[in-house]
Amino acid sequence: MSEHSPRLEQPYPYQRVELVEPDWTRLPGWRDVTKAEWESAQWQRAHCVKNVKQLRAVFGDLVDDRFYVDLERDQAERATMSMLIPPQMVNTMVPQAVPAGPGSLTEALYADPVRRYMTPVFSDRRTDWPSHPHATRDSLHEHDMWVAEGLTHRYPTKVLAEILPTCPQYCGHCTRMDLVGNSTPVIDKLKFELKPADRLAGHIEYLRRTPSVRDVVVSGGDVANMPWARVEDYVSQLLDIDNIRDIRLATKALMGLPQHWLQDDIRAGMERLATKARSRGAQIAIHTHVNHANSVTPLVARATGVMLETGIRDVRNQGVLMEGVNAEPHTLLDLCFHLLDGAGIMPYYFYMCDMIPFSEHWRVSVAKAQHLQHHIMGYLPGFATPRIVCDVPFVGKRWVHQLAEYDRERGISYWTKNYRTSIESDDADALTRLYEYYDPIHTLPAEGRAWWTEHAGGVHGEAERRAAVSRAAAEQQKLLTIT
Numbered sequence: 025m026s027e028h029s030p031r032l033e034q035p036y037p038y039q040r041v042e043l044v045e046p047d048w049t050r051l052p053g054w055r056d057v058t059k060a061e062w063e064s065a066q067w068q069r070a071h072c073v074k075n076v077k078q079l080r081a082v083f084g085d086l087v088d089d090r091f092y093v094d095l096e097r098d099q100a101e102r103a104t105m106s107m108l109i110p111p112q113m114v115n116t117m118v119p120q121a122v123p124a125g126p127g128s129l130t131e132a133l134y135a136d137p138v139r140r141y142m143t144p145v146f147s148d149r150r151t152d153w154p155s156h157p158h159a160t161r162d163s164l165h166e167h168d169m170w171v172a173e174g175l176t177h178r179y180p181t182k183v184l185a186e187i188l189p190t191c192p193q194y195c196g197h198c199t200r201m202d203l204v205g206n207s208t209p210v211i212d213k214l215k216f217e218l219k220p221a222d223r224l225a226g227h228i229e230y231l232r233r234t235p236s237v238r239d240v241v242v243s244g245g246d247v248a249n250m251p252w253a254r255v256e257d258y259v260s261q262l263l264d265i266d267n268i269r270d271i272r273l274a275t276k277a278l279m280g281l282p283q284h285w286l287q288d289d290i291r292a293g294m295e296r297l298a299t300k301a302r303s304r305g306a307q308i309a310i311h312t313h314v315n316h317a318n319s320v321t322p323l324v325a326r327a328t329g330v331m332l333e334t335g336i337r338d339v340r341n342q343g344v345l346m347e348g349v350n351a352e353p354h355t356l357l358d359l360c361f362h363l364l365d366g367a368g369i370m371p372y373y374f375y376m377c378d379m380i381p382f383s384e385h386w387r388v389s390v391a392k393a394q395h396l397q398h399h400i401m402g403y404l405p406g407f408a409t410p411r412i413v414c415d416v417p418f419v420g421k422r423w424v425h426q427l428a429e430y431d432r433e434r435g436i437s438y439w440t441k442n443y444r445t446s447i448e449s450d451d452a453d454a455l456t457r458l459y460e461y462y463d464p465i466h467t468l469p470a471e472g473r474a475w476w477t478e479h480a481g482g483v484h485g486e487a488e489r490r491a492a493v494s495r496a497a498a499e500q501q502k503l504l505t506i507t
């Protein structure tokens with residue numbers, strides 16, 4: 025470099041972050057809420073925002089009516105999840121000081137990344153292709169792979185245990201929208217049939233007789249919504265099974281309701297579980313779900329610190345990549361540094377948003393996901409550089425650069441796999457077949473969009489046929505398991 029050459033900046037200017045808890049008293053509805061109330065899990069649960077009227081009570085006239093009308097229309101015509109947002113999360117929307125005057129927050133709230141996925145409005149959604157023709161309610165076919173109620177056996181050595189169908193917060197893009205939460209005008213939810221105790225006993229029974237499984241993701245829903253005694257008993261029973269070596273507790277509430285994890289009885293219970301795990305040489309970790317740096321506040325850091333002090337192995341983040349929320353390199357890196365430097369949470373995965381109904385405005389193409397992965401490399405330590413993964417139906421998680429073929433014009437990527445799911449034990453072609461994943465149609469070139477306009481009609485039939493075949497296979501597998 026000559027002495028006259030300009031000094032070129034790095035594309036991402038790293039800066040050490042200082043976490044901030046936005047002042048909740050800036051919002052009209054919480055002007056008189058005390059610190060003790062705010063830090064109480066009971067207060068947070070009792071004051072969750074469950075409908076448009078309650079959201080209006082929080083923001084008052086700082087937000088125009090047109091926003092609430094937009095939200096009401098979405099609830100009636102598009103929403104796959106009902107509204108449930110703890111104050112802690114609402115407080116991370118438009119976190120800046122409030123400019124005075126009626127309607128002054130409207131545009132900022134429309135543009136806010138946390139609002140865009142927790143409180144989607146009708147005008148956010150695509151009108152050309154609101155859903156992909158291949159979108160399905162259970163897009164990952166988890167239900168089809170149940171080996172006991174709520175227990176999905178997809179990978180050879182791992183299971184996903186959906187222990188309950190509720191969360192302290194409902195995310196607009198939830199991939200388990202088929203099962204999780206209350207029914208909406210658009211989606212009638214699947215219901216568990218067994219009582220919770222019988223459902224959990226079924227899991228334990230399956231895992232005792234299936235030594236090939238070593239790893240259990242305890243999820244839902246969100247484990248923070250199950251009475252602690254039942255969670256502790258379930259995890260403790262898992263730890264009694266010799267082959268179980270890894271247990272991951274899935275809780276977005278570590279961010280959405282950190283007050284839950286700060287309670288003394290929960291902390292003490294986690295300590296008992298961590299001690300038992302260590303004595304057996306097994307590992308417990310918490311997996312949380314944070315999508316934007318604004319959500320990482322000092323309370324989240326405090327709850328994470330308390331959990332790590334109980335002796336669990338780690339707290340990791342699995343975010344979801346969404347347009348309008350975080351699908352930019354700097355936004356992703358800001359989030360990762362807030363997690364890692366600010367809260368001690370390990371950035372782990374970013375999932376591409378799944379192909380559920382009405383998710384097209386959030387989804388990005390595989391090509392964009394590859395671009396993002398490229399641009400976040402090199403800034404974080406290797407062990408904390410998250411992988412962006414595509415959860416390919418009937419396959420599972422694949423790194424976004426792992427595809428076998430890619431038709432960029434029609435937005436169809438083709439993927440392979442190296443294991444059989446629980447419904448493919450007699451499928452000779454399972455490991456040689458190409459499995460498809462679909463980019464959002466509005467991101468395609470004109471020729472690709474025209475192709476889908478011409479062919480989308482027949483696609484529904486094919487998607488339904490495959491789902492029916494997989495359901496029949498799952499039923500057969502369950503019968504075989506029972507007999």
Ligand code: SF4
Nearest residue numbers: 191194195198245276
């Ligand atoms: S916390 Fe997880 S399971 Fe619950 S609604 Fe959000 S994405 Fe779905």
